[in-house]
């Protein structure tokens with residue numbers, strides 16, 4: 042997980058609050074697109090706004106850029122209150138999903154669009170354009186028109202143009218969504234590397250969780266105009282703060298359960314140990330247990346293992362590097378199904394086939410419990 | 419951690435004053451431009467119409483008389499007769515032109531007949547001429563000394579016959595365009611489906627073709643009716659004693675100085691135009707909904723009999739158009755029709771034929787050039803602000819609404835409204851009355867809507883994020899307009915400029931109320947010379963207008979080629 046290895050630049054000193062978003066609300070008529078959103082972005086950090094379509098990611102990004110003013114709330118950028126400044130007076134570069142390259146200008150003219158020949162001189166402007174083209178690996182495209190480039194190349198030019206003025210903040214609105222899968226992954230890596238090298242504070246909007254997990258230092262998970270959780274990719278993946286986040290990021294099993302004691306719950310006939318997560322809930326309260334398919338234990342499950350279930354293999358689907366098994370557990374009240382990842386080795390070693398009865402365990406460290414039942418989510 | 423801040427801010431809504439003080443330099447430029455544009459539109463469109471509206475409730479000395487003028491008008495049989503005259507003549511014109519244009523459009527879009535390009539080019543001839551021209555030609559052909567007057571079998575061309583034939587010529591290209599659009603927007607797969615289900619050609623025509631085009635046909639009918647009922651040039655030249663609404667306005671206002679009754683007739687003429695405008699808007703919405711992005715264009719297959727019949731029909735229509743324009747050209751070159759048919763250029767010697775000489779022609783050239791340049795720029799910026807900016811939503815929607823109004827106002831009515839508004843003693847703009855400025859203003863206003871829609875459509879196709887990008891690059895919006903939007907829209911901009919130029923050359927209806935002796939225009943000079951019996955010079959001046967229009971259109975073809983050559987570098991650059 043990349044998020045753990047890298048730290049924002051200068052992280053041994055206390056991270057500096059570079060951009061503060063304080064209680065920002067945005068209304069379109071009666072509709073509330075952002076509801077009292079607050080967050081802080083540190084210097085040099087790569088932050089992703091992640092959420093489903095319509096959750097307000099773009100709205101928040103445009104408020105930061107000053108392209109659409111927030112209805113309420115404050116924005117502080119580099120200790121300066123920018124809440125009411127028009128975009129020209131803010132310090133950012135922006136890249137859109139549509140590239141938004143000026144079609145009638147060459148690549149060089151596009152990149153140098155915000156550079157003033159009067160202030161910098163022709164030679165310096167040209168040198169800067171060449172430097173940027175080198176940075177994005179498109180030295181040969183200097184005199185080409187955007188239509189002569191592929192989608193991925195056009196997006197690199199858009200990136201170069203956004204960086205030309207050396208802005209303090211880079212805003213990216215779904216920059217990779219219009220590209221096909223292969224290009225998307227390649228450009229994703231390049232962007233991350235570029236961002237790390239330049240140390241530029243970056244905010245990217247995406248609805249692609251994989252993109253957010255692989256790129257971000259911190260992810261802001263949004264839902265219906267509010268922030269559900271802020272955290273590193275690993276935190277968000279391992280400890281989702283709500284069932285919503287658990288569902289949105291990665292694959293997840295949701296099992297209906299009831300509270301038994303401070304650290305036990307029941308699912309049908311089974312009693313499972315959980316961490317202290319249900320301490321504050323009364324006995325009999327309906328809860329949902331979440332566990333990821335890859336966290337379901339299959340090997341070395343003995344009678345002594347905690348949280349063991351007897352299941353039948355209903356279906357096995359080959360997904361390339363592993364198998365995804367659908368397991369049915371009769372003792373769970375109703376026919377509850379659990380998906381689990383089976384490694385290729387496991388399938389070979391145990392010669393599993395459909396209809397086999399096996400034992401699995403749900404490790405308590407890997408299970409998360411949220412109050413409310415599945416339907417209420 | 420997510421809300422940690424060192425400073426605490428009290429959260430308060432920004433007041434209006436705060437907003438205002440936070441306006442950037444660009445916002446202020448934009449605001450000033452928007453206010454400028456909307457004020458000009460108020461002055462050029464809304465206030466004059468309001469002036470006419472209130473004049474219809476006042477007597478000639480300006481006292482409020484309520485519905486008095488309307489009562490006076492409707493109790494005078496001579497005047498009310500014009501209403502029924504106007505209606506039946508316009509209806510007849512609508513039916514004839516409608517049928518002819520439908521078949522012609524059908525031939526151009528749904529057949530494999532030869533020579534489609536030529537037929538299409540020929541069909542636009544009437545647009546290049548003032549509406550007076552067909553009337554003059556008809557007098558030469560069918561008038562008292564007409565070459566072929568026998569075909570009328572004793573009937574006089576002066577009156578409804580002449581008006582209807584002239585109207586058919588003048589209106590044809592306008593509704594042909596609507597019909598071509600209606601017939602081109604159809605899904606080929608519907609036809610394939612119908613064929614697979616075993617429907618014959620007749621059944622397909624009535625179950626697929628007609629229903630598919632019905633909105634366009636309805637809209638065309640209303641446009642034809644409105645053009646016919648509001649045109650002034652044709653009934654003025656060939657109407658004889660047959661009174662219609664458009665000539666009544668002119669007589670009441672210019673002849674008898676009876677402004678109140680003129681205003682009443684103006685209000686009446688506004689009705690068909692308003693109805694047709696409303697129908698057109700409604701129909702347009704339906705039609706765009708009908709055509710999905712996945713529709714496939716229809717490609718006709720050859721069919722000998724059908725193609726042959728349609729070719730014969732189109733040839734007849736084209737011959738009619740050519741005959742009319744040819745007669746005007748020929749008569750302007752003939753010494754003394756029909757007695758001495760030798761050729762001469764003497765009628766083009768306007769300095770000898772008319773006290774105004776060549777001045778009206780050059781006035782027209784000046785007006786057209788200025789209108790084309792100033793009008794196009796103004797309309798472009800209006801369209802840009804409406805389409806591409808986010809601030810000042812109220813003023814922008816005001817501009818958008820006002821831009822639609824001229825479509826619903828006939829030229830005669832606009833001209834009359836200008837008289838009431840600008841000639842009012844208290845009006846500070848009184849000074850432009852009788853100058854070229856008022857002629858230019860009325861012409862731009864008259865042709866605003868089509869130009870605005872053309873440019874809005876072009877701007878809509880430009881990426882909506884360019885404004886955001888240029889703001890992030892610290893480039894002011896006007897720089898991006900000049901370097902990006904303007905060059906990309908250049909084809910549409912040149913189309914609009916030509917449209918304004920040609921229409922300024924040919925229009926009569928609005929300016930006939932507004933010219934002064936030294937700002938007389940070529941089209942008005944045609945009218946005046948015809949009025950005093952100088953028919954050959956009138957035909958010659960009309961031909962000067964036609965030739966100028968043709969020259970400008972030809973120039974446009976080359977300009978378009980040049981633009982395409984330059985833009986192709988970035989439009990479809992190959993990978």
Ligand SMILES: Nc1ncnc2c1ncn2[C@@H]1O[C@H](COP(=O)(O)OP(=O)(O)OP(=O)(O)O)[C@@H](O)[C@H]1O
Pocket residue numbers: 069072074092093094095096097098099100101248
């Ligand atoms: N100008 C506007 N007027 C009215 N509603 C708007 C406007 N802009 C956005 N909205 C609404 O605000 C909500 C949030 O929009 P936003 O564009 O921020 O979503 P998003 O999270 O970026 O979604 P997507 O992934 O589809 O881009 C949506 O429900 C949208 O319909």
Ligand SMILES: [Mg+2]
Pocket residue numbers: 098099100246
């Ligand atoms: Mg978005």
